[in-house]
Amino acid sequence: MNLNKDQQLEMYRRMQRIRQFEEAIRPQMEEGNIPGVCHTSCGQEAAIVGACMALRDDDSMTGTHRSHGHPIGKGANLNGLMAELMGKTTGICKGRGGSMHLADSSVGIVGESSIVGGGIPLATGCGLSAHVRGTDQVSLCFFGDGASNQGTFHESINMAAVWKLPVIYFCENNLYALSTSVAQSHGQPDIAKRAVGYGIPGVIVDGQDAHAVYEVTRTAVERARRGDGPTLIEAKTYRFDEHEAGLHIPGDPYRPTEEVEDYKKNRDPLVLYKNTLQDSGINDTEITTVEQSVQQVVAEAIAFALESPLPEPGDVYDYMFSNPINYPAKTPV
Amino acid sequence: MSEAHTQKALELATDTHPHKMSNYINAIVAAETEELERDENVILIGEDLAVYGASGAFGAVGAKQIWGAPISENSFCGMAVGAAMTGLRPIVDLSIASFMYLASDQIINQASKLRYMTGGQMQVPVVFRCVMFHNSSVAAQHSDRPYPLYMNAPGLKVLAPSTPVDAKGLLKSAVRDDDPVVIFEDSSLWPSKELVSTDPDYLIPIGKAAIKKAGHDVTLVSISGCLPHAMAAADALEKEGISVEVIDPRTLVPLDKNTIIRSVAKTGRLVIADFANRTCNAASEIAAIVVEEAFESLKKPIQRVTTPDVHIPFSPIMEKPLYPNKERMIAAIKKIL
Numbered sequence: 001m002n003l004n005k006d007q008q009l010e011m012y013r014r015m016q017r018i019r020q021f022e023e024a025i026r027p028q029m030e031e032g033n034i035p036g037v038c039h040t041s042c043g044q045e046a047a048i049v050g051a052c053m054a055l056r057d058d059d060s061m062t063g064t065h066r067s068h069g070h071p072i073g074k075g076a077n078l079n080g081l082m083a084e085l086m087g088k089t090t091g092i093c094k095g096r097g098g099s100m101h102l103a104d105s106s107v108g109i110v111g112e113s114s115i116v117g118g119g120i121p122l123a124t125g126c127g128l129s130a131h132v133r134g135t136d137q138v139s140l141c142f143f144g145d146g147a148s149n150q151g152t153f154h155e156s157i158n159m160a161a162v163w164k165l166p167v168i169y170f171c172e173n174n175l176y177a178l179s180t181s182v183a184q185s186h187g188q189p190d191i192a193k194r195a196v197g198y199g200i201p202g203v204i205v206d207g208q209d210a211h212a213v214y215e216v217t218r219t220a221v222e223r224a225r226r227g228d229g230p231t232l233i234e235a236k237t238y239r240f241d242e243h244e245a246g247l248h249i250p251g252d253p254y255r256p257t258e259e260v261e262d263y264k265k266n267r268d269p270l271v272l273y274k275n276t277l278q279d280s281g282i283n284d285t286e287i288t289t290v291e292q293s294v295q296q297v298v299a300e301a302i303a304f305a306l307e308s309p310l311p312e313p314g315d316v317y318d319y320m321f322s323n324p325i326n327y328p329a330k331t332p333v
Numbered sequence: 334m335s336e337a338h339t340q341k342a343l344e345l346a347t348d349t350h351p352h353k354m355s356n357y358i359n360a361i362v363a364a365e366t367e368e369l370e371r372d373e374n375v376i377l378i379g380e381d382l383a384v385y386g387a388s389g390a391f392g393a394v395g396a397k398q399i400w401g402a403p404i405s406e407n408s409f410c411g412m413a414v415g416a417a418m419t420g421l422r423p424i425v426d427l428s429i430a431s432f433m434y435l436a437s438d439q440i441i442n443q444a445s446k447l448r449y450m451t452g453g454q455m456q457v458p459v460v461f462r463c464v465m466f467h468n469s470s471v472a473a474q475h476s477d478r479p480y481p482l483y484m485n486a487p488g489l490k491v492l493a494p495s496t497p498v499d500a501k502g503l504l505k506s507a508v509r510d511d512d513p514v515v516i517f518e519d520s521s522l523w524p525s526k527e528l529v530s531t532d533p534d535y536l537i538p539i540g541k542a543a544i545k546k547a548g549h550d551v552t553l554v555s556i557s558g559c560l561p562h563a564m565a566a567a568d569a570l571e572k573e574g575i576s577v578e579v580i581d582p583r584t585l586v587p588l589d590k591n592t593i594i595r596s597v598a599k600t601g602r603l604v605i606a607d608f609a610n611r612t613c614n615a616a617s618e619i620a621a622i623v624v625e626e627a628f629e630s631l632k633k634p635i636q637r638v639t640t641p642d643v644h645i646p647f648s649p650i651m652e653k654p655l656y657p658n659k660e661r662m663i664a665a666i667k668k669i670l
Contacts, residue, residue, distance in 0.1 A: 094452030125415020
């Protein structure tokens, strides 16, 4: 284990930030402050943060429609993220993206794609760019088990393998693409085994174990920085909430209630990591301090978002083009 | 001096470099080569580029600037978008226009939308090139002229150059533009030749139409490869004493509607020739704009000369009559004189 105490506490802080951010959303939705839909990452925090902690700030990243966890995991400020959920001008995407697209370029995110599998070519292109520009940046590509059945998965990983691009393909396998299980949609259950077909390493890791995820990602990052090419990592994880917050799916449950309860009770990544911290000699006061400081940060983010102004409807054309020609954008861009 | 001559003179005014006789395809290769040599962050991605590279067509460009890709159109277009957002200026060669459908997800859902959806955090300077191979007996899956679909996707700039000078100058402008640009080239124009500037900074501006022939009786707007037919129609009618003003928008989005409206204000008559299928094509949009904004100028109904809404058949005897040509343009013009 190469993480020092500060890094371990930072790992826990980011996991807590995701969890508390997500848990703060529901009441705001019920009060009508957050329009649209929200896909939360509760249960998947160790996979996200473990992977992000293996990156540098200047490494690129792409994510998915379940987009809140990725920027938080990479260290983004929460104010702009919460304001974006509320469609405010101070939102990280100026109210143009919303819950499924919390891309924060200040932490290296180039896009959170709500087209399943849509971010995989983008991340691969970031790897190509780093290679062409001669930097040692890497690109981390988050996607889900559902996206592994898109053509972009095959096409992109193959090209990254052929060209030895510095990309880490990181599958958050939460076992269900909305209601469709991996068993119902994959020829065999281990997505990482597909790496054999591309001639690259494929690694399966316990996605509820933040240290284990960090270790395998760090190895993949080192390989990528050396110029040895991509790695496919599959983190077996679990989503605690419904596909989207508050979604009601009629009929028989597509996943057993006992399975959900078992994960929440025995496989909660925050509880597991807290145990890890305690085992490594970090005292409860320090842990509680992290939890309380995150409560404060989340409360501040909500206050910031609620107080922020709504956009002017007439500003809708802004940000369409970098170089608008005969286009009615009002704000100089 | 006519408006057309004035414009040409303006374009050439600062161009002191020698000119070289070039056909349409060589002008495109020259534009790519010059841009690759000018900026090491310009890269070229596409299928079978090695064929050109091996013949030396791209000159001495960097080893990391040419990426001959597997047959994975959607993903190599998306890779170009990712690369564009992180410092490169990729040119994607999609070869045949019908293949652009395969990459539409990345072109429309990612390239066109990412700047907007990130509130301006991202910049996507990528160029997607393709060639329309209609009238070549290659049947429906190789013969599309699909630019109207991309005109309906906000966030893209859509170019359709019809001469070697415009093809070179617009492609170079596209590479230097900070937004995603889609360029539709027309294979029927490949043999057309004219003097092309060798100035590596000679650009044709995006969003500016060209008056290819000045006239006063009728305005003929010609899209892409319709131009040689439109010019032939105008020349033939001139012999009959009918003066046709031929306008090539060159850029379909953003459209230089003022040049068209000014011309219609002068002539009062408008014919639009467009190789795309009839429903919701570029001609439809131009007709709608003129009706909305210059209805009072019109003396007669607007005529569209287009390809009907049918798949392109293999057999030449069925295919050839489908497209706009000189005779159909002349007939449309005479109908409203």
